[in-house]
Amino acid sequence: EIVLTQSPGTLSLSPGERATLSCRADESVSSTSLAWYQQKPGQAPRLLIYDASTRATGIPDRFSGSGSGTDFTLTISRLEPEDFAVYFCQQYGSSVFGGGTKVEIK
């Protein structure tokens, strides 16, 4: 089973800053099966990115995804107050989730 490792565990940033989140797989995965979700406290996850780089419906363009093989990245170009949350990656071929990265206000 594929293992997804997200780093860092916590990212402390200020509004307006750029956030770069990493998701690393222990074996090569198809870029057409890598997704990113956002989860706020007490809420269900929200799909942000699928196929590694395609934004889901209604997702602002400050969110972007990239990567291939074993290394994938979610970038938030300028953090808005509502972006402080936990982010999970998922390899949806086998439906494995990463452990999450918390983006907190510095």
Place this chain on the structure above:
Amino acid sequence: QITLKESGPTLVKPTQTLTLTCTFSGFSLSTNGVGVGWIRQPPGKALEWLALIYWDDDERYSPSLRSRLTITKDTSRNQVVLTMTNMDPVDTATYYCAHRPPYSNGRLFDTWGQGALVTVSS
């Protein structure tokens, strides 16, 4: 607009069987490519996929939990039911159901229910 909502007991005893129902609207489970899955999240921890049922009755299960899980659908009632046997305190989690879109090539979930917290305790 697609919506999903989980319902079921909030508390179950160890060894009991958990039955959760997902009631959805805004799509049909008879549409080619559509699926409904279940995912859980222990408090403060990561997400774990459990099961998925497709429009064509194909069922998929997490390998580690396969022996304990059953997923069924009632297309006419727009419901999907998950049963998990032999519940243990480590199964305490929020259980989500979610929509698998027809454009997905795997177990991608584009819309989630609000979740149902299930506590396992005697």
